[in-house]
Amino acid sequence: MKEQSIEFRAGEAPTPHSAPLAITRSTPSPTLNSRIELYTQEAMVNWLGPLQLMRTGLQTAVATTMGAFADPREVLAMLNPRDSNPPIQVVADGDVWIDYLADTGDGWDSTYSMALCVSHAVELPEHQLSLPRGDVLLLGGDQVYPTPARNGYRTRFLDPFRAAFPAPVPKERPNDQDQPVRQPGAPWILATPGNHDWYDGLRGFSQLFCEQKPIGAWETRQRTGYYVLQLPNGWWIWGLDLQFESMIDRQQKQYFEQMHAKLQPGDRVILCTPEPSWVDEAERLAREESKALPSIETQTPRFRSLREIEELLGDHLAVVLAGDSHHYARYQPKPGTQAPQRITCGGGGAFLNATHQLPDPPKPINVGGTRQHYELAAVYPDKKTSEQLRNRAWRLPTRNLSFCGMLALLYLLFDWMVQSASTVPHPARGNRSLMDVLSDLQASISNISEVWRHLLLVLSHSPSSVMFAVIIVLGCAVFSAAGVKRTRKLAYAIGAVHGVLHLGLAIGLLWLMGRVNIHYLQLEVENLHQVLLFLAETLVLGGSLGGLLFGAWMVMGNTFWGLHSEAVFSSQCIADHKCFLRMHFKGDQLTLYPLKLEKVCRRWSVASGVAKLAKVQRTWRLRATPESTGPRFVPASGALEPQLIEPPIVILRK
Numbered sequence: 149m150k151e152q153s154i155e156f157r158a159g160e161a162p163t164p165h166s167a168p169l170a171i172t173r174s175t176p177s178p179t180l181n182s183r184i185e186l187y188t189q190e191a192m193v194n195w196l197g198p199l200q201l202m203r204t205g206l207q208t209a210v211a212t213t214m215g216a217f218a219d220p221r222e223v224l225a226m227l228n229p230r231d232s233n234p235p236i237q238v239v240a241d242g243d244v245w246i247d248y249l250a251d252t253g254d255g256w257d258s259t260y261s262m263a264l265c266v267s268h269a270v271e272l273p274e275h276q277l278s279l280p281r282g283d284v285l286l287l288g289g290d291q292v293y294p295t296p297a298r299n300g301y302r303t304r305f306l307d308p309f310r311a312a313f314p315a316p317v318p319k320e321r322p323n324d325q326d327q328p329v330r331q332p333g334a335p336w337i338l339a340t341p342g343n344h345d346w347y348d349g350l351r352g353f354s355q356l357f358c359e360q361k362p363i364g365a366w367e368t369r370q371r372t373g374y375y376v377l378q379l380p381n382g383w384w385i386w387g388l389d390l391q392f393e394s395m396i397d398r399q400q401k402q403y404f405e406q407m408h409a410k411l412q413p414g415d416r417v418i419l420c421t422p423e424p425s426w427v428d429e430a431e432r433l434a435r436e437e438s439k440a441l442p443s444i445e446t447q448t449p450r451f452r453s454l455r456e457i458e459e460l461l462g463d464h465l466a467v468v469l470a471g472d473s474h475h476y477a478r479y480q481p482k483p484g485t486q487a488p489q490r491i492t493c494g495g496g497g498a499f500l501n502a503t504h505q506l507p508d509p510p511k512p513i514n515v516g517g518t519r520q521h522y523e524l525a526a527v528y529p530d531k532k533t534s535e536q537l538r539n540r541a542w543r544l545p546t547r548n549l550s551f552c553g554m555l556a557l558l559y560l561l562f563d564w565m566v567q568s569a570s571t572v573p574h575p576a577r578g579n580r581s582l583m584d585v586l587s588d589l590q591a592s593i594s595n596i597s598e599v600w601r602h603l604l605l606v607l608s609h610s611p612s613s614v615m616f617a618v619i620i621v622l623g624c625a626v627f628s629a630a631g632v633k634r635t636r637k638l639a640y641a642i643g644a645v646h647g648v649l650h651l652g653l654a655i656g657l658l659w660l661m662g663r664v665n666i667h668y669l670q671l672e673v674e675n676l677h678q679v680l681l682f683l684a685e686t687l688v689l690g691g692s693l694g695g696l697l698f699g700a701w702m703v704m705g706n707t708f709w710g711l712h713s714e715a716v717f718s719s720q721c722i723a724d725h726k727c728f729l730r731m732h733f734k735g736d737q738l739t740l741y742p743l744k745l746e747k748v749c750r751r752w753s754v755a756s757g758v759a760k761l762a763k764v765q766r767t768w769r770l771r772a773t774p775e776s777t778g779p780r781f782v783p784a785s786g787a788l789e790p791q792l793i794e795p796p797i798v799i800l801r802k
Contacts, residue, residue: 181317181318181319181320181321181773181774182317182771182772182773183317183771183772183773184761184769184770184771185310185311185314185769185770185771185772185780186307186767186768186769186770187307187308187310187311187767187768187770187780187781188256188302188303188307188766188767188768189256189257189260189307189752189766189767189768190254190255190256190303190304190766191255191256191766192254192255192257192258192499192721192723193254193255193293193294193499193721194548194550194551194721195294195499195715195718195719195721196544196548196550196551196715196718196719197548197550197551198550198551198554200294203294203295204294204295233371233372233403235376235377235378235384235407235410236336236338236369236370236375236376236377236378237378238283238284238336238377238378238379238380239380240283240379240380242734243732243733243734244283244284244379244380244383244732244733244734245279245280245281245282245283245730245731245732245733246282246283246284246285246286246379246385246730246731246733247266247281247282247284247285247286247728247729247730247731248286248288248420248469248493248728248729248730248731249262249266249285249286249287249288249493249496249728249729250287250288250289250290250340250342250469250470250471250472250493250494250495250496251288251289251290251342251471251472251474251494251495251496251497251498252287252290252291252305252496252497252498253290253291253292253293253300253301253304253305253308253496253497253498254293254304254497254498254499255497255721255723256307256308256766257723257748257749257750258497258498258723258724258726258748259304259305259308259309259496259497260308260311260312260749260752260781261497261726261745261748261749261788262495262496262497262726262728262745262748263308263309263311263312263313264312264779264788265726265728265743265745265788265790266281266282266285266728267281267309267312267313267364267365267779268281269281270730270741270743270790272791272792275792277741279730279732279741279743281335282335282730282731283335283336284335284336284337284338284377285335285336285337285338285366286338286339286340286385286387286420286469287337287338287339287340287496288340288342288420288422288469288470288471288493288494288496289339289340289341289342289343289345289422289423289470289471289472289494290342290343290344290345290422290471290472290494290498291305291339291341291342291344291345291353291356292304292305292344292345292352293344293498294344294347295344295347295348296344296345296347296348296351296352296353297347297348300352301352301356305356306356306363309363309364309366310363310364311364311779311780311781312364312779312780313364313365313366313779314364314365314772314776314778314779314780315331315362315364315365316331316365316774316777317772317773317774317776318774319774331365334362334365334366334367335365335366335367336366336367336368336369337357337363337366337367337368338357338368338369338370338375338377338387339353339356339357339370339387340373340374340387340388340389340420340421340422340471341353341373341389341422342422342423342471342472343422343423343472346391350373353373354373356368357370358370358371358372358373370387372389372400373389374386374387374388374389374400374403374404375387376404376407378410379733380733381733381735381736381801382412382414382415382416382736382801383415383416383417383418383733383738383801384407384411384415384416384417384418384464385417385418385419385420386404386407386417386418386419386420386457386461387420388400388419388420388421388422388453388454388457389422390421390422390423390449390450390453390454394449395449395452395453396453396456396457401456401457404457404460405460408460408461408464411464414801414802415464415801416464416465416466416738416799416801417461417464417465417466418466418467418468418469418731418738419454419457419458419461419465419467419468419469419488420469420470421450421454421468421469421470422450422470422471422472423450423470423471423472423473424470424472424473424477424490424492425448425450425451425454425470426451426454426468426479426490426510426513427473427492427506427507427510428448428450428451429447429448429451429513430507430510430511430512430513430522431507431510431511431633431634432447432448432633433511433512433513434507434510434511434634435633435634437511454468455515455516458488458515458516459515459516462516465488466488466489466738466799466801467488467489467490467491467738467740467799468488468489468490468491469491469493469729470490470491470492470493470494471492471493471494471496472492472494473492473494473501474494474495474498474499474500474501475492475494475495475500475501475502475503475527475528475529475534475725475727476491476492476493476494476495476526476527476528476727476742476744476793477491477492477503477506477524477526477527477528478490478491478492478524478525478526478527478742478794478797479491479510479522479523479524479525480522480523480525481520481521481522481523482509482521482522482523485520485521487515487518487520487521487522489740489797489799490522491729491740491742493727493728493729493742494727495528495725495726495727495728495744495745496726496728497723497726499717499718499720499721499722499723500529500537500717500720500722500723500724500725501713501714501717502534502537502538502706502713502716502717503527503528503529503530503531503534504531504532504534504535504538505710505713506524506527506531507524508523508524509521509522509523509524510522510524525794526742526793526794528725528727528742528744528793529725533725537717537720537722538703538706538707538716538717539703539707540720541699541700541702541703541716541717541719541720542696542699542700542703543699543720544695544696544698544699544719545691545692545695545696545699547719547720547721548695548719549691551695551698551719552691552692552694552695553687553691555650555690555691555694555695555698556686556687556688556690556691556694557687558620558650558654558694559650559653559654559657559686559690559694560683560686560687560690561616562613562616562617562620562651562654563654563655563657563658563686565610565612565613565616566582566603566606566607566610566613566655566658567581567582567583567658567673569606569609569610569612569613570582570583570585570606572609574605574609576605581673582602582603582606582658583658583661583662583666583673584662584666584673585602586599586602586658586659586662586663587662587663587665587666587667588667589659589663590663591659591660591663599655599656599659600652600655603655617651620647620650620651621644621647621648621651622644622647623647624643624644624646624647624650625639625640625641625643625644625646625647626640626643627643627646627712627715628640628642628643628646628705628711628712629643630714630715631713631714632710632711635709635710638709639709639711642705642709642711643711646701646705649697649701650694650697650698653690653693653694653697654690657685657686657689657690657693660685660689661681661682661685661686664685665678665681665682665685666678669681699719702715702716702719703716723748723750724745724746724747724748725744725745725746726744726745726748727742727743727744727745727793728743728790729741729742729743730743736800736801736802737798737799737800737801738798738799738800738801739796739797739798739799740796740797740798740799741792741796742792742793742794742797743790743791743792743793744790744791744792744793745788745789745790745791746791749783749784749788751783751784751785752781752782752783752784753781753782753783753784754768754770754780754781755776755778755779755780755781755782757772757773757775757776757777757778758770758771758772758776758780759771759772
């Protein structure tokens, strides 16, 4: 690539083009300049955390609603007219290497591990291959989790990427701290916004990727959320910006129509889109085929937008790349048919998604009047491993204490409400409270119906308890139906059963406490010691048993009915099984190398040549000098070793 410049900013310094995944050690020497750098090592997002659940729901609703009325893509388009937003040309005398990474910016361990992978060469001695670092890094969407708010981009994206591939420290302190530092052969970074980037209306995304500011030793080049990259020898890369559930905007469509006019016969295009909407379309067609009556369900706006661009490209389209689903999956055309390769590669750092529910083969999709028939050629992790990982979700109490604590509080509130309501005298209970009555019932299967009878008797005279119970049942029903389109009624029914089981567990705890505290320990219901003991028992047992019930039900729901496909994995925050693509453009040939990282590093050491000044909670304060070349943190033992997911995929331009 031609010589580029990079801006001097705190927290940045470069690595050689072909540096290994473990740092090259250097000896510091006296220098005229040094730089203080701060890096925050965030934990992975706890998607089932009570506060996170509320924030995510609210921000999604606000972003989706506001996005329907105020589209920032129109503002960016006005600031960057099509004539001033030409194709980004990659000038190279020989081969061009390009990396593709999607769904990053989550926990430090997984994000930084992947940032190290894409910022260095990959050695594959068993295949006698050496894959140099990409001249361009393409980010396929969702550069930050859960949202860009509260320094999300800085701590979850910028810090790990700057630390993995830092900008150089000048030997002499510049007069202008913002003055760019010239760096020959600086690689580029371009990004496609995903739904998580859209939560602030692309404000953070635009500031980060569209203002020509460097990110570590990478340089940014795009002016809008969409872009066109022109490579030598008739290869092109188009990046789409598709907002939530909206159609492609007019300015963007006109831009790509203008770019299409620049294509020559025989040119091929790699299309980057935020999500694998072709999977959604194949599943929609399967649902439509299974219904006796015609369905009113239509194609998603994102698939319609993708279809419009694909129809525009026609035979120029070679590959469609997407993130959003946090795994690797490649759909190839069936033998004897013509269609682009469709690859999902969303293993950039976010929690792992399942592969065992991917359609194989999918229903043929219709693009430009042509039915495209596909088969699932490769997935990572494989479907058997995906099922094994799913089955671990029952361990929820060991992974998510805050969510289990929320369940325990719900049980405590429900028991408190029904117990308080039962203090009103009633002849059917002998004018005793519910806990008193339950304390006399022996723990046996035959008494379960009697426990429910007494509970229903209390509920019949306590509207507030009934409302609370209904909220729990409806909440579980909605949770089970989330993301389900084929069997929503069944999902609601199964979720309602799940909610009733939680009510049963709550009343079971009240029964157990009555037997232990009142029958065996001979404590009075209103005794302070009994109340405190009841609180402790409910929090500990309720959290543990409630977490087990919730996790086991997710596993069972996914195994038998295909429910909870997202939650059964997001609840586990699996950091391993990451993936990215390294693409080699050579003449008329494109070679795709799908790479995996089985285990991310979890123990880091400060690199040689960098001085550790302090560590406050999760934030490190380091001092770097001009001799501090290389990543700021290295694996405490060994180096990261990416491996091929499947044999390289070769695509010819002609």
